[in-house]
Amino acid sequence: MISAEDFCDILADRGFTTASGVPCSHFGGPIAHLSTQPGRYVPAPNEGNALAVAAGAALGGQRAYVMLQNSGLGNLINPLTSLVMTYQLPILTFASLRGWPDPASDEPQHAVMGPSTHGILDSVGSPHYTLHAADGIERFTEILDAADKDLADRRAPFVLVERGAIGKAAAQETETPTGLASSTAIRVVTDTCPDASVIATTGFTGRDVFAVADRPGNFYMQGSMGHASSLGLGVALAHPERTVVVLDGDGAALMHLGALSMIGHEAPANLIHVILDNQIHESTGGQSTTSGNTSFPAAALAAGYRTAEGCDNEDALRTAVLNAKAAPGPHLISVRTLPRTGAIPPRATNALTPDGIRERFQQDLHGN
Ligand SMILES: Cc1ncc(C[n+]2csc(CCOP(=O)(O)OP(=O)(O)O)c2C)c(N)n1
Structure with missing residues (x-):
């Protein structure tokens, strides 16, 4: 496992200053960590918006990444194929792997997407790497090196993230809500x-x-x-x-x-x-x-x-x-x-x- 702070810092050191996404509990740590720093994370209503915001940031010259649950791949496939891949905008996407490797150990709504996630990315020609729960910083760095080559080739790589691969962040103080x-x-x-x-x-x-x-x-x-x-x-x-x-x-x-x-x-x-x-x-x-x-x-x-x-x-x-x-x-x-x-x-x-x-x-x- 790598810590949420290391995950964000390693990406920032590589110039990835902007992120967007829709939460999955797998990314709770990085989203919480980035949200403490104004301007680092754009909370998107759906995964397609998140990818398009990142694409706009890339068009504007920034390096951007996206975090999402694999159940949201359907929302993202349209801007992935018709925007990011068509205009060759270099975006790095992290998708969780709900329903994988064993769909029976997850909720029923992940049973189809879990085992299909790798194949869907293969079918549209997106390079992908899997970050396992047991992987540490060394393996994460290798994956990012490979992904950086894809980005330099104007391809949009995915890192598929197994449950437990990224740590949680410290809880933030929030205002007491009413309701x-x-x-x-x-x-x-x-x-x-x-x-x-x-x-x-x-x-x-x-x-x-x-x-x-x-x-x-x-x-x-x-x-x-x-x-x-x-x-x-x-x-x-x-x-x-x-x-x-x-x-x-x-x-x-x-x-x-x-x-x-x-x-x-x-x-x-x-x-x-x-x-x-x-x-x-x-x-x-x-x-x-x-x-x-x-x-x-x-x-x-x-x-x-x-x-x-x-x-x-x-x-x-x-x-x-x-x-x-x-x-x-x-x-x-x-x-x-x-x-x-x-x-x-x-x-x-x-x-x-x-x-x-x-x-x-x-x-x-x-x-x-
Ligand atoms: C397309 C898609 N993206 C992300 C998720 C992960 N997800 C499950 S519940 C949830 C939060 C729902 O928030 P809200 O509707 O405000 O209800 P609350 O959890 O606050 O009760 C998310 C992001 C999902 N199930 N499907």
Whole structure:
């Protein structure tokens, strides 16, 4: 293992002064370390944005690198192939290896991408190297030497990072936030909409929903980060008689913010989109999102939602959900939530298979 500080410093010594990315817990250390130094790290909403920001930095003459979870390769393949490779912009990308080498030891949403990651990069002709958990600075330096040759040849190499290959960084002091516990917010919403179909976004939110309010009408969308509201839109359009509640995260909502405009355009009367906004990617270690400078209610209204409001306490949230149920949507409710304390509940897929989640959701939707 190499420390987070060594990882960043070795890259900085080689002139890599700019980084961007979307968090994976594998990169929690470097992101935390870089975030203490203004201008070193650009938190991107999705992996394609991260690569494009790095490409712009390279166009501007800087050396830049990107960090991401391999589940986000799909978001990055388009700017990789059509921007970075087409214009031969030299970017170094670090991707984690969730679901590899043994997919069975990871969550089900990594089972396809884990064993496919190397092959996907091979298929587009991207050079790649694997940094193993047991590797130290010497091996990291060898990999960077090889990657530097690729960059000099105007190719865009990848370093695939096994779990435990990079250390964590010291915890940072943060301001004391205000808001609701996410489990309380979830209970208020689900108690107020007992007959709704509920789509829960990936990460801790799905785990909280499973712990607080499991029921057949819940769809735990592990993976597919940022697509909960689009999935909810599809369900809402297919079943206009059913209230559909989407429990989203701020990081996830930002990842595919264009979904707001699609929802505004389709304007399903039966959709209530709730964003649990803790201003961090809590599920991957608490890295900041950019929701602090983004008003979800203003964005939703501008995108065509019928109503949108923000709340930071239980009564206001209950009233907002009751109002949303009583009038045609789509509605957006943005709830300021607190970082979780205590143990995080187990994943739905510890108890239910993805098939089982789908089947009972569909049965509930069809009323049998
Ligand atoms: C495409 C993609 N990129 C990255 C991840 C890793 N990931 C899983 S959950 C998560 C954070 C989600 O943040 P947010 O929506 O704010 O919810 P919170 O974790 O704060 O509850 C991330 C980055 C992922 N699953 N998929």
